[in-house]
Amino acid sequence: MVEPPPGHELPLRLFAAFRAAVDAVHADLAAAGHPGLRPMHGFIFQAIGTQGTTAVELGARLGVTKQAAGKTIAALEQQGYVERAPDPADARRKAVRLTAKGLDVLDRSARTFDRVRAAWAAQIGPERLDALEADLAALAPGEPFRLDAPGWFSGS
Template structure:
């Protein structure tokens, strides 16, 4: 006699992935808010990652994020006003402006990384380190090679 196990409907799996992603990102933003950055949103994390520690231009930023140069410029202007990025002449081409993270922007990246490490440790405590390592390996096998598709927010659609 075989025992039937009721499996969750197929649509639940991506929703669970999204809920886990949301829980991790919400933990980061709770920490950032307590550290004096309450106005930052998840999209800003993608922007900071796209700028990176070496900087970029508005055109490159737009391409990485999957938005127009104008949308990237608007985001840059807002983050510049808040003190997270700065514009300077591009050392490779004086006609272009490079966008770099300021000390505050780099601090946000470092704080975010630390919180993601804490969340990972909490998850390892909850399900066990071996199961978490196996889950990470399974997800790596199921997903494309690009670990961080920076255009993910725009993938949800306009205004996301």
């Protein structure tokens, strides 16, 4: 009988697979003219979404402080990925929205993740990949996309 690997290897392999997928996305983004983006930016773009948000809401969604969210917004604004504008629901607040450049990143990222999934299906077989996804959904129920990962990783 084969001895199972140590328990700590499973989360490390899951993280390595996650990293491989994210690294592929960032290689494609860099090749398409977005070389300065980092994995955390993907969480930020998703948290802003196509409807926009405020710095306070962004910080809460990401699990980081309003100040950390504001600093990241300012950097992404300088790079042309987001813009601040008066909030149509409350003139006292500023809304943060993705620009066309930011929306391009979301679109390109989605297409690359689809290509990564297709490559993995070709490597291990579509049935095994479907089973793996179903098993992971059973082990980690709920929303598959945790926007609060940046705060969790940083301990905020």
